[in-house]
Amino acid sequence: MKKSVILLSGGLDSVVTLGSSKDEYNITLALTFDYGQKSVDKEIKASKKVCEYYNVEHKVIKLDWLKEITKTALVSEDNIPDKNLQTNESMKSVWVPNRNGLFLNIAAAFADTYNFTHILFGANAQEGKTFPDNTKEFRERINLSFELSTLVKPKVYAPLINCTKDDIVKIALNKGIPLELVRSCYNKAEKNCGKCESCINLKQALINNNCKKLVEQLFDDGN
16 A cells, blocks of 8 residues: 655645645655755745645654755855746756755655655656756656665655646646645745746746736735
8 A cells, every 4th residue: 555755845846746646645744844945934834734734744854954065045145046047057056965865865764664655756847957856867766776775665756747837737726736825935035926936937837827816816926
């Protein structure tokens, strides 16, 4: 029988991964990571609400040391870029060292202890174009490593791996996933700022799916 743990940031991809796969993969635990990112309080708050909605246990993992070695804008005093990250150079402005690799390995330790058969995360095709830890190749190779580094040998599953942001919003709408709970922003404002790369992608996907009311509800500028 399947029993799964999920990486949950409260953003579009992880929320839709949870909502679309909870029953099939029997997701019972969600891990949210605090590595000193600007948006951490809002991520934890959003993730908690999502877990309450889906009746999933929520655990916050603190990684203070990761902030100490991370120099990019997500944790530093530098401003978050107001643009889409289309190149390797711009991607580096929000890169956190080995983030998905680290998070998945921590989840694998939980799997080894609590007999989780699967680890889910929100990797997708759109972000896979610039972030190598969102690709099929990454998922396949980390699965191979868990064959040797764990006894339970959990399988890493990314149900949105072939999806664009437009596709992900469409899935959410079809399955009644509460997009009003999503927090995708890199900044720490009360609402999604609408200007950072993550917000731009979410907003455009909502617009492309005719979700004007959600745009007004989720973003600071409301348009």
